[in-house]
Amino acid sequence: MTEIxxxxxxxxxxxxxxxxxxxxxxxxxxxxxxxxxARPPLVGVKTLKAGEGPNPTVADLVMVNYVGKLDNGTVFDQNKNVVMQMQGTIPGFAKALAQTQRGGKYLVKIPAKLAYGDKGAGPIPANSNLTFELEVIDFRNRAELEMQQRMMERMSRAQGGAPGAEAPAAEAPAVPGAQ
Incomplete structure (x- = not known):
C-alpha cells in the first residue's frame, strides 16, 4: 500500500x-x-395622484403639464398641454415618464447625471438636480397619432378643403322672372 x-x-x-x-x-x-x-443614479418618482392604464413607452408622444424647479426652489421652466417625445427629453425625464400613467400627478426628482450633467443648459446651472411637478394628460403611439391625423385630413378634404381655405363659390340665386 502506498502512503500518501x-x-x-x-x-x-x-x-x-x-x-x-x-x-x-x-x-x-x-x-x-x-x-x-458605483451604482447609477436613480430617478425618484412619487405618485401624488394615481393614474390609470398602461405606462407610456419610448415610441409614445406624451402630453403633460409640468413645473421644473432647481433644488433651491427656483422655477426654471413650466408648460401646460405640451406634447413631447420620450426620446427627445433628458434621460431622467424619459425614465420618469415610463413610470407614469394617464391622468396621474407625480413629483419627480432627477439627479444631475441624468439631467444636464456638468454642462447645464439655459437657466439650469451645471451639476443641478431637478424636481418636476408632473401631470400626465394623455399619451399616444406615434403611428396611431399619424394615422389619426391622416384620417382628419381626409375628412377635411371630403368636406371641401383644408381648414382656413376659402369655401367654393356658390351659384348666384335665381332671380324670379329672369332668364
Whole structure:
C-alpha cells in the first residue's frame, strides 16, 4: 500500500479565527461600499395622484403639464398641454415618464447625471438636480397619432378643403322672372 504524503497543518494561534472573521467582514463592507458608490443614479418618482392604464413607452408622444424647479426652489421652466417625445427629453425625464400613467400627478426628482450633467443648459446651472411637478394628460403611439391625423385630413378634404381655405363659390340665386 502506498502512503500518501501528508502535509501537516500547523495549529492556529490563539485569536487567529477572530482575525480571519474580522478580515472577512471588512472585505464585505468595502465591497458593499464600492458597489453602492458605483451604482447609477436613480430617478425618484412619487405618485401624488394615481393614474390609470398602461405606462407610456419610448415610441409614445406624451402630453403633460409640468413645473421644473432647481433644488433651491427656483422655477426654471413650466408648460401646460405640451406634447413631447420620450426620446427627445433628458434621460431622467424619459425614465420618469415610463413610470407614469394617464391622468396621474407625480413629483419627480432627477439627479444631475441624468439631467444636464456638468454642462447645464439655459437657466439650469451645471451639476443641478431637478424636481418636476408632473401631470400626465394623455399619451399616444406615434403611428396611431399619424394615422389619426391622416384620417382628419381626409375628412377635411371630403368636406371641401383644408381648414382656413376659402369655401367654393356658390351659384348666384335665381332671380324670379329672369332668364
Amino acid at each position: 504524503t501528508r502535509v501537516p497543518l500547523q495549529p492556529l494561534s490563539k485569536g487567529s479565527v477572530s482575525k480571519i472573521w474580522l478580515g472577512t467582514l471588512v472585505a464585505v463592507l468595502v465591497g458593499g461600499t464600492v458597489a453602492v458608490a
